[in-house]
Amino acid sequence: MREVLRFTPRSRRQLLRALIVTTIFVIFLAALATLFGITILQYTLAGFRLSSIVIVAAIGLTVIYGIRGFANFAYGDLMTLGAYVALFVNMNMALSLVWGAIVSFVVLALVGILLEVLIFARLEGRGPVPPIVASVGVGLIVQNGIRAVATTQQWIFRVPFIPEIPIVPGLGFHWIRDLGTVAVGLAFMISVHILLTYTNLGKAMRATADNLELAKATGIDTKLVTYAAWAVSCSFASTAGVLLGLIGVVSPVIGFNVLLLVFAAVIVGGIGSPYGAVLGGLVIGLSQEMSVPLLLGLGASSAYKVAIPFIVMIAVLILRPWGIAGRPPPFARRVFFIEKILDAIGGRPGAAQDAERESGG
């Protein structure tokens, strides 16, 4: 048994890589702070806040993509629905927003299972297009249903008033908006990691995402796994929606407005990989918020910040079309130009072995 529980080279390698990336990022931030003043850290904080929300949503979106093989365009509106369910508990039942978030989490999990039973299970085996179209329809129904019931008015969650805490002039944080959001994001990342790595349900989910036919033949209860995936996906949507409402206002389009950002995060990270969704969410959220001082410095309006994540996405896709953490397709192993450039500059480690392997068959 000891052999099984050993600290493997792979996990050591991953830990090392994460440490290196974190160190580089911290040095990068310190350099920026000394160059442009301490305010840059404020934008970084906003970036982490946005990232946490995008990450929670992107994980939920990518889980359903992995299991059911289609992009759920209703996801933005499911986020909005989550925010409104929490709003209902928060306002009409006069309970704390924490209770609102918990009720919303459970309700949306049930909504997810219901969607699978009523709509998406019936479209199984018809390719990816019918469920996508159906999800657009679901999104429209949810969004306009919310408009019909709750009007188009903007709402604000009732949370206790806490003033922003200044650290130094130009840099401060808010307990709920900043730290709360980031803490929830971290908690969701950790729980998804535990789910996927240490529970049988999570392993079965990864197995089903890998190969549905084999999962069936192995005896995995793929129906149960699909329901679980919907529950996870939609409950994550609800929490992302509540967080969105928390940092801004609650309106019928809050989820829909960030849907493209969430898709960008999923694509940058590598479609179908929850760990990729985390990386993608960080890249997208940080690039949007940290580009503000740059834009202001160039004399442009900060409203252009919403375009930056997509420029980053295009750049990533040129270098790695399968996303940061995605599995490269076998046919496209060495045709992309970062490798070509590295080879031209003077070879990269492992190039010789690669060439040998290729010529050897």
Next chain:
Amino acid sequence: MILLEAQNLHSGYGEMEILHGVSMRLDSQEIVTIIGPNGAGKSTLIKTIFGLLRPTAGQVTFKGLDITGKPPRDLVLDGLAYVPQSNNTFPSLTVLENLEMGAITRRASPIPMPWNRSRGSATSPRMMNDSQIRRRAIETIALFPNLRPKLRERAGNLSGGEQQMVALAKSMMLDPDILLIDEPSAGLAPKLVDMVFSKIVEINGSGTSVVMVEQNAKKALAIANRGYILETGRNRYEGAAKELLQNTDVAKLYLGG
């Protein structure tokens, strides 16, 4: 003793019927190989037996009980296992996790959930908890010593031969009565083919009967007790493996002279 019997099976994909009445039987402790040219319906036969395809006519019995059209999950619980031809491991799972998945039908949930559909958790004495599954995985891996240092590697990073071993190990997790294997030699170098076949003989020696579909007819007949030759969805020849190897018609038509 007859373990598995398929009688007059008609089956196929959708409208297209591929098997037009195929029969076969497997006795206990046997290795039976199913050979024949491409498109003969070998894989279709094995998939129909395992419930992945629904037969339009005919019957499959296992230990005398009718299992026609039973879903794979139930058959795994009954004691059958199936190794598909390609993509037979979960690439993003580690080798150990692949093995754990092989035993998932018999996993007793630590929380007795009402919706837990692993039937008969109370009735079956063979339910296992997580540590028993781990122990079983270590036991199973003893049969495949070269996988031992790779338990924590992702299956997708292993070589083709190693992946085939993982697939066999995964299917042996529940110590099935019958192992259905679809073309274990597909895409492997000749040296690896011999190794995979010797593993299959070893598995058979441990008490599991084997039905094996193979392109590589000579090597398959060499390790099998009996063989069936299919052609265009019908039984063509059947008999003891040795006789088939010596039969001049069979040799000319199917063994490449």
